[in-house]
Amino acid sequence: MDPNKISWKEEQGTRYLVFPPLGEAGLSTHAFTSRPLDLGFGREKREEVLKNRRKVCRVLGMNFLLLTAGEQVHGTKIVKVGEAERGRGALSPEGVIRHVDGFISNVPEVPLTILTADCVPIFILDPVRKAIGLVHAGWRGTLCRMTERVVLMMEEEYGSRPEDLIVALGPSIGPCCYQVGEEVASAFQKQFPEWPSFISFELASEKWTLDLWKANRVQLRKVKVRDDNIVDSRMCTSCHNDIFFSLRRDGSPTGRMMSLMML
Ligand SMILES: [Zn+2]
Secondary structure (H helix, E strand, O other): OOOOOOOOEEEEEEEEHHHHHHHHOOOOOEEEOOOOOOOOOOOOOHHHHHHHHHHHHHOOOHHHHHOEEOOOOOOOOOOOOOOOOOOOOOOHHHHEEOOOOHHHHOOOOOOOEEOOOOOOOEEEEEOOOOOEEEEOOOOHHHOOHHHHHHHHHHHHHHHHOOOHEEEEEEEEEEEOEEEEOOHHHHHHHHHOOOOOOHHHEEEOOOOEEEEEHHHHHHHHHHHHOOOEEEOOOOOOOOOOOOOOOOOHHHOOOOOEEEEEEEE
16 A cells, blocks of 8 residues: 555645545545634634535535534543534534543444544544544643543444554644653653654754654554555645645644544
């Protein structure tokens, strides 16, 4: 599998990114949205956000009333989503599933969503057990190994075998732009002593940089996801001003891209 296999689509004026290897099995629908559509509540008027969500869902063939969202607190809680949770957070930020940064589901027609503006969205498909996972991993989520945890939970709950999983890492802030403080750098060195290579120190700027892509890839490798089943978009949200929002670059408030995935 080509590790850089990504594809842009544009329908009815809505431009979004897909990862063809995730779609090949024909079991799931997924997308990563782009500017100018702001899909997170907070910056724009609520009606505007709902209009944008409806627009994306129409193109993807999803029911926007069923969009399911978590609070995203940079924690480690993962929730198994079924019909009972479906639609939480679709219409208002108050409705989201509390304290959640990761989802798994094996129920069809449950559109899972994650909102990001630099953090890494991770899409997981088990084409054998017919299950999906979606993860929100900023530096905190990456540090507490959210990606690894979600894979392990899919194993436990659905009997997924890591070697069957197809995983995509969506656009997020790249090592080119992601400077972090010494505390964050040393927390990573402590958590991942065996693979320190995704933290580097630039002598010229005297700054630490963090490679979230590599740090999440390392976790996938550890739980035995095959390297050639990982699609890495390697697109930096901060570098691509014209297509993505970036919290680091734009400051707060900025818009949010939405990662969507549904069986
Ligand atoms: Zn960059």
